[in-house]
Amino acid sequence: MATTRRPGGRSARVQAAVHRAVTDLVCERGADQVTIPAVAERAEVNPTTVYRRWGSIPALLAEVAAAEESGPPAPTGDLGADLAAYAEWTLADLSRPGGIAFFRAEVAADVDERRAGLRECLKRSSTTIEALLDRARGAGHEVPALTDVIDRVVAPLYFRVVFSIPGTDAAYARGLASALHREA
Amino acid sequence: MATTRRPGGRSARVQAAVHRAVTDLVCERGADQVTIPAVAERAEVNPTTVYRRWGSIPALLAEVAAAEESGPPAPTGDLGADLAAYAEWTLADLSRPGGIAFFRAEVAADVDERRAGLRECLKRSSTTIEALLDRARGAGHEVPALTDVIDRVVAPLYFRVVFSIPGTDAAYARGLASALHREA
DNA sequence: CGGCTAAAGCAAAGTGCTTTGCGTTAAGCT
DNA sequence: AGCTTAACGCAAAGCACTTTGCTTTAGCCG
Incomplete structure (x- = not known):
């Protein structure tokens, strides 16, 4: 039989306190x-609890990052707009407190x-x-390859955030997307 | 008066042994x-020595990475060839053992x-x-902006190496460079 | 060659993260 | 309400990295 869980009151409170402590x-x-x-001290819980529930810092950061991530914008079928929105959302996701920290932790993890x-x-x-491209493809448009979107939009955003290059804002993200879109 | 240094025999041997141990x-x-x-155990030196000479792992990795890096290829003035050579060299630099590890360490460092x-x-x-672009510009060519080279060539290479995306080889690196070059 | 001292070795103490055994609290269920 | 037990708290022990004071080794220079 499956072990019964207890997500109720106390566990939820501990989880919330720990999550908040991590982001802070x-x-x-x-x-x-x-x-x-x-983290345990800030959350006012016992370190043992954190060790037993999460085990390691990377696991904890991963959970917090996943919990805080807002979903990507839904594709509309307008490839240009969808790419721009996706680029902007990606940048926002990386720029939010803990976003790039999560990435850093993953990069450095064992x-x-x-x-x-x-x-x-x-x-x-x-x-x-892919979902975004499929949607546009369904509307009968010529679409770039997944790999091009990664190279031209996603990679530059990651690179610029990691290296803290100034001027990497929403407008820049949209610019990357539209430069790719214009070529197709 | 300046404190006299002793780069001779023993220090050099220790440094070499430590460098080798780090890369291994x-x-x-x-x-x-x-x-x-x-590192100290592998190099057969005392940990105290490593602590006193390098102080921390990031500092040690930085020194080793810098020591192992081969210089970038000299620009010839042929923009297409120079960009391709630079892309290829960048990828080789990242791919060599310790290359991306150094980057990872930097990304994660405090x-x-x-x-x-x-x-x-x-x-x-x-x-x-910039040196590469200047050289081509001097030859009277139209050259892309520095920021475009970073976005289109450097960033994708870093991203692909960090994420271990298959197919990221010398040919791919050259392809990134030539795609940018064709547009200019 | 012989003195000076930078650099390495050694050992012990310090610090902070991690694990472990056990008692306590409070969800979930009847 | 009362029982069961998952989840938490506590304290002590364990472990690994780091620091520190001192001794020993071996470049460098006269």
């Missing part, structure tokens, strides 16, 4: 300075975990983009 | 699993150090690219 600490100190004892985290991250992006 | 361990376990005690390391990394790339 990531903003204040950066993802690499976030330790489980620090081999097995890293592969899992990065692969999932890439797969989600690919799926979203 | 990075290859075997990944950058995040490399600790100073582990705030102050990270900024310094990433900024220097970006600055070096920018300088190299």
Whole structure:
């Protein structure tokens, strides 16, 4: 039989407190300075609880990042607008507190975990983009390849956020999308 | 008076042994699993020595990465060929053992150090690219902006290496460069 | 060659993350 | 309401990295 769970009152409160503590600490100190004892103290829970429920910092950051991520914009079928919206959303997702921190943590995590985290991250992006392209393709348009969207839109945004290149804002994101769209 | 240094025999041997140990361990376990005690043991030197000479893992990785990096190819003035060569070299640099590990370490390092390391990394790339563009510009050609080279060539390569996207080889790197070149 | 001292080695203490065993609390269910 | 037990708290032990004071080794220079 399946072990019965207890998501009710207390567990939910602990989870909320821990999540909040993680985002706060990531903003204040950066993802690499976030330790489980620090999170536990800020959340006013026992470190043992965090160790037993989440096990490691990468796992905890992953959960928090996933919980905070807003879904990507729904494609409308207008390829130009959809690409722009997707680019803008991607940048917003990376720029939000903890967004890039999550990415940093994944990049730095140990081999097995890293592969899992990065692969999932890439797969989600690919799926979203494919949906967007399919929608436009269904409307009878010529669409760029997935790989081009990644190279021309997604990669520059990640690169610019990681390197903190100034001027990387929503307008820039839209510009990347429209430059690709114009060529198709 | 300036403190006299002793780069001779023993220090040089220790440095070489430590460098070799770092690259070996990075290859075997990944950058995040490399600790100073582990490096010291592999290099058959005392951990204290590593702590006193390098202080931290990021600093040590930075030195090793810098020491191993081969210089970028000299620009010939042929923009298409130079861009392709630069793209290929960048990919080779990232792909070599420890290349991306160094990047990963920088990305994950704490705030102050990270900024310094990433900024220097970006600055070096920018300088190299500018030199390449200037050379072509001097030959009277129309050249793309630095920012376009970064977005279209450098960023995709970093992104693909970090995410381990298959098919990211020398031919792909050249393809990125030539796609940009064709537009100009 | 012989002195000076930078650089390496050694050992012990310090620090902070992590694990473990056990008692306590409070969901969920009848 | 009362029982069961998942989930949390607590405290002590474990472990690994890091620091520190001192000793020993071996470049460099006169």
